[in-house]
Amino acid sequence: MFTIHDMDEADAIERYVTEGTPESAAIVGGGYVGIEMAEALSARGLDVSLYEMLPNVLQPFGEAVADVVEDHLRDQGVDLHLDTAVAGFAGEGRVDEVHLDGGDSHSADIAIVGVGVKPNAALAENAAIERGPTGAIATDEYGRTSAANVYAAGDCAEDFHVVTGEPEHVPLALTANRAGRAIGQTVTGSPTVVGETAGTAIVKAFDLGAARTGIVDEERARDAGFDPVSVTITDATRPHYYPGNEEIQVMLVADRETGAVLGGSVVGRDGAKRIDTVATALHGGLTVTELQNADLAYAPPFSPVWDPVLTAAKVLAGKLER
Amino acid sequence: MFTIHDMDEADAIERYVTEGTPESAAIVGGGYVGIEMAEALSARGLDVSLYEMLPNVLQPFGEAVADVVEDHLRDQGVDLHLDTAVAGFAGEGRVDEVHLDGGDSHSADIAIVGVGVKPNAALAENAAIERGPTGAIATDEYGRTSAANVYAAGDCAEDFHVVTGEPEHVPLALTANRAGRAIGQTVTGSPTVVGETAGTAIVKAFDLGAARTGIVDEERARDAGFDPVSVTITDATRPHYYPGNEEIQVMLVADRETGAVLGGSVVGRDGAKRIDTVATALHGGLTVTELQNADLAYAPPFSPVWDPVLTAAKVLAGKLER
Numbered sequence: 153m154f155t156i157h158d159m160d161e162a163d164a165i166e167r168y169v170t171e172g173t174p175e176s177a178a179i180v181g182g183g184y185v186g187i188e189m190a191e192a193l194s195a196r197g198l199d200v201s202l203y204e205m206l207p208n209v210l211q212p213f214g215e216a217v218a219d220v221v222e223d224h225l226r227d228q229g230v231d232l233h234l235d236t237a238v239a240g241f242a243g244e245g246r247v248d249e250v251h252l253d254g255g256d257s258h259s260a261d262i263a264i265v266g267v268g269v270k271p272n273a274a275l276a277e278n279a280a281i282e283r284g285p286t287g288a289i290a291t292d293e294y295g296r297t298s299a300a301n302v303y304a305a306g307d308c309a310e311d312f313h314v315v316t317g318e319p320e321h322v323p324l325a326l327t328a329n330r331a332g333r334a335i336g337q338t339v340t341g342s343p344t345v346v347g348e349t350a351g352t353a354i355v356k357a358f359d360l361g362a363a364r365t366g367i368v369d370e371e372r373a374r375d376a377g378f379d380p381v382s383v384t385i386t387d388a389t390r391p392h393y394y395p396g397n398e399e400i401q402v403m404l405v406a407d408r409e410t411g412a413v414l415g416g417s418v419v420g421r422d423g424a425k426r427i428d429t430v431a432t433a434l435h436g437g438l439t440v441t442e443l444q445n446a447d448l449a450y451a452p453p454f455s456p457v458w459d460p461v462l463t464a465a466k467v468l469a470g471k472l473e474r
Numbered sequence: 475m476f477t478i479h480d481m482d483e484a485d486a487i488e489r490y491v492t493e494g495t496p497e498s499a500a501i502v503g504g505g506y507v508g509i510e511m512a513e514a515l516s517a518r519g520l521d522v523s524l525y526e527m528l529p530n531v532l533q534p535f536g537e538a539v540a541d542v543v544e545d546h547l548r549d550q551g552v553d554l555h556l557d558t559a560v561a562g563f564a565g566e567g568r569v570d571e572v573h574l575d576g577g578d579s580h581s582a583d584i585a586i587v588g589v590g591v592k593p594n595a596a597l598a599e600n601a602a603i604e605r606g607p608t609g610a611i612a613t614d615e616y617g618r619t620s621a622a623n624v625y626a627a628g629d630c631a632e633d634f635h636v637v638t639g640e641p642e643h644v645p646l647a648l649t650a651n652r653a654g655r656a657i658g659q660t661v662t663g664s665p666t667v668v669g670e671t672a673g674t675a676i677v678k679a680f681d682l683g684a685a686r687t688g689i690v691d692e693e694r695a696r697d698a699g700f701d702p703v704s705v706t707i708t709d710a711t712r713p714h715y716y717p718g719n720e721e722i723q724v725m726l727v728a729d730r731e732t733g734a735v736l737g738g739s740v741v742g743r744d745g746a747k748r749i750d751t752v753a754t755a756l757h758g759g760l761t762v763t764e765l766q767n768a769d770l771a772y773a774p775p776f777s778p779v780w781d782p783v784l785t786a787a788k789v790l791a792g793k794l795e796r
Contacts, residue, residue: 324772351769423747425745428783432765433754435764435767435769437758446672447649447674449749449750450646450676453683
């Protein structure tokens, strides 16, 4: 048996293909990579099992959204194992079996491991450049590191969180792209701040879109000094009479004392990009009441009169008043 | 001949149906009603002509978006007459002909007139309740009129514009719905502000969605004391390699001095609800640079790395620097 820890840390996604046509796949980790691979391999006709160590897939999206995604994964035929840690794999030169922490083992022709991202800051470490609290390279608002004239951007570097103002590690494409562009402008003579991150993310899970922004987790909110209050609503993307109407869930979190929106998540067959409204509210420092009063676009082909984000804000505002 | 002005002002949409099966329709007015009716009647197989007095349909959406919609209307077989005022209709007990201001006439079996909305404030007028600068009933932030204990909401009443702070008349569903709800709370003992309007609107035009928010018109911006700078970009709703990728146009307007976002519009086969990001930016008082730095959601099924709204903000920020 070989374990996940035998694998190269910096290259967390590895693939072991059988000779012949694979018929089953074991996916370890129910994040973006795991869910996208579950969809892709199911589309190729493989029997897919997904093992997630935590109680939910997509943990950073909150339990309400994760529950919807999990039901959908099962509906699509994915054999979902939550609270299930994988100990390692067995096989000779290829994978035959997945061994679970409890001692069980399942057969699989392919294994895909996508268990998160750690910043590769070895280069910085060797150069005695400071790492921040997240383990990624510490930067200031211009992307400057602790070494003069050395900047860092992308998956190796920290950013600042728009809600907490604290260093954050968000290894996603827009974060990297934006920081690279800002640093490019700064070093060529036009000082440009990198901009804060909200940790906004979106993922396709078969027929669903799921998205998140800001602080979704109540414990995380409390750690940051907030008194979080949250709601999850089930709504529709259009008026009931309009064709193409789909169910959508919106979860919002706010601070009881200030009413500030802290974060949220969205899941549905359509309209997960509505998370951008919540993300923009975070950048604008809106309270729940201000978000509830935002003048969003309505016409029956596009939205109910109250966009689901507004309805979530309305319900949350009511909860904050109590 | 009878003229549009013979019709009841308060009931601006009238329909004159022929005996037998109508084969052609004349639509007067290229706003929401006109465009939605053009689509509906085309779907029923009628030859549709649309007459618009102004140089563009959807004038409040700005010329760039209107141009895209006009091309699409023509592609869909609508006989579009811009800069064309209708003088009246001829026929005995029904419409036979549309007479244009210049003297031309076109035959039509149906005529639909949707030439805008005027507040019906007669009741208020008779009660000596004040009307505001827009002609609608003047209200304060709680929807109170000039008469004690009399509130006004909906298409007859004014709201306040989120960008200018000035009274505005926005006869749309969300505005009315929200004001009614807030006033209901206020009169039952929980004083609740109505909230400001951005004049956000969205309309389906055959296969396109078009949307607008805030101040789109540069002349209007100048009248409100701003020095407007605007851009229109053509972008894609997804990365080029991803299925379902569609063209999208985003127009943004900002104030040169403060960099504040003033408004914008969007048009495309998909993604017109992206206007909500711009609307939320208006409610948050974001500058173009702050909007450019908003952390919006990216994954290939949903967006390019830089959402088209971010790209528009980036281009506009570049223009503001010059």
